Amino acid sequence: MKKIILSLVFAAAFTTLSAQTENEKTVANGEFNKWSIELAGGFNKPQRPMTSGFATSTPSPYVIDLGARYMFNNKFGLKADFGYNSFEGNDDSQSFDTKYYRADIQAVANLGRIMNFESWTNTLGLLGHAGFGLAQLEDQNSALKDRMGNFMAGVTGQIKLSDRVALTGDFTTILNAAQDAGFDGASTRASRGFTGILFNGTVGVTVYLGKNAQHADWVKIVDKDVLALTDRVSNIEDKMLDTDNDGVADYLDQEANTTSGALVNTKGMSVDTNNNDVPDDVENYIMKNYTSKTDKSPLLSNNELITALINGGYVATYFDFDSSTPTEVSNGGIDFILTYLRKNATASVDIIGNADELGKTAYNDKLSNERANNVKSILIEANINPSRLNVIAAGEDDSVNKDSELARNLVRKVTFEVK
Template identity: 35%
Template sequence: MKKLICLALLITSGVNAYAQKEFNKWAVELNGGFNKSMGPLTPDYFSPTLNVGHFDIGARHMINEYIGFKGNLGFGTFREAKGESPEFNSKYVAVTAEGVGNFGRMLNFESFTNKLGLLGHLGAGGGRLIYDESALYSNEPDYYYIITSGMTALYRITDRIALSGDISVYVNGRQTYTLDGNAYNDKVQPDPPTNPFVHATGTWWTGTLGLNFYIGKAEKHADWYLKPDKYLTKSELAEAVGEVKDMLNDSDSDGIPDYLDKEPSTPAGARVNSFGVTLDSDGDGTADHLDQCPFQPGPSATKGCPPSAEKTTEVDYLRKAINDGYVNLYYGFDSDKPLSYSVSAAQYIANFMKRNPGVSLEIKGFADELGPEDYNISLSERRAKSVFDLLIAAGIDKARLSYKGYGEDTSVDKSSDNARQMARRTSFEIK
């Protein structure tokens, strides 16, 4: 029994440790920094290498520690390189949906730091350009689709905030005009201009710094969450086994380990229930191990027996106690071996039948509602047969005994561990 409990506790501890997967999944991203319009640009038009003028805001959701997705809204302005290019001012808006990979976790950054992270992102969307100072096409907006990718470096400030640095590249598809808005995006310049309906592209990139704000009730976000090692170290396993051994101590030697024992100082020889509480079968205030008439209520002055004038035949009291289910043997899960604390019930039955040779008895086995019904019928019968064998070994003629498995006891709450323990029993009925 102790080995089974030890194994169950170890397995439960391992499952609980492995099952703690809670982490925050949402993050809000705020960034600002530089952009660079690479091309196409009208001949003799140039943009600065680092043009301050890009901002974006995003919401990111991580499915697990490794992958997620995000939506992003970016906006800014392309401008000329001062002193090197004619003036231009092109305002853009870009909306994208992107998949995210936590490369820091994939590459085991945690093996050398718990402060740095690395995210990769790839996705698509759409955008719009408005040319405020276009020499040719005057304020006519340009709409296009976008393919984007980038890398984001993270530095964890707290469990709620991380500093981010991002570099992203954007490719605009079917872009009608140059990024400065002063030429048609094709070798041929039609008049009036029309969209080329080909994959004419525009390319630009951004470099930003910003903050990630992590949202949720858990301690850490998926960016930084580390799943507990499902394998215990040798020292951790030794510690866990030591804790289980301490829990399985039985200080009063009543067959109930201390962690389940509600009465940890039971007197030696006392008969107890599955919670280690001393039994008083007739409810007269005298415990069974001190009661000379354990099934007939009486005052302590007569050692628990009723006064002579009130005595009734023992068989009547015992018949009621036994038939009403006060005398039972109990079993562990999926076991037909009685639990040690309840074996004394079989001795009570044997003593009673020896003093009352005209009595016959049916032994009735039961199981809880876990498992298939056919299996529980078989298990309950094996339990009844085990008590049948105990009584024969105690000297009771098998002709006076019968046994039967009744299967599942549906009268208990099957969601309660304690109730299911009480259902795993063998009861008796005097015939």
């Protein structure tokens, strides 16, 4: 028996150390298993009544408990259990051999859930139990059969091994009422109160029954209406995201990749008053900084303005260090060129790859070529004829201070030139 208990203790310690961290599961009422079967074995110590000259070992083997438990929710339940104790004299005692049988109904409180164990562990649990029952003490060397009532209370520690099995350790105190004979069976006395005292310590397993994933011992229960409300709030929060930071929530935004800070309407679309496919804030900036102050004529025609933007390097896509894949935030440049080529079926473009000055020149020439070719491949996959796309590997761009990381970010790019 000692080897078995030591093995169980070792298994519990190993499981606790190796168990992976998992999120404690929240479920709605009724969506968890409620039944379990419990089996345990261990040691006992009868305190009184004992006849002078009679004693058991401390502790003495052995105890066997078998129970079935039903949880009304994740905090309270009932269980029926049956127990068997064996009492024998130790080396200094007169010989005796008695057996103790009991059957009890107990209330169960899941102290782990009541005290919110889930806030710091999803593996350890604690149950409290107390109830009444009937018991019988039998002397194996005589015809003695002493029937009595009992009250018992105890605590059960739990270690969750899986969703179906938990390891348990229990300590229980049993008070016997109307116990007429001593636990040794050698003497009798007329006593009607709770004079019998017996301690049990056991280690065992709990097996959870049911079709659901979790048992009431390990779940945090939330009302279905609360779960539904939580889902609705999460959906609203998702809808209120503003991915392109233009001030219009995604679920209303009809232009998902607007440049951050651009002027947009209530639908998240760039403001383009003259309908020339160039956002007003970009057009106003160019007119303010790149036209003659005395020239009152229109800046350019629609296509001329767009061509000037493209050939002036205002349309570009950028790359991370030593990468030939465009960054996600700069895909707008490729999308701009794609739109232009679709609207101008006879136009073609040079795709000009650039790299910063870090590294060997030959490697940077190769990297700039790969960047340009990757952009070309994206446009081809968008059904642009390859004959309209010309790759130019411009190699290193030495127009910025190579010792400045922020400046180097500006030259790791692909620009375009309309032909």
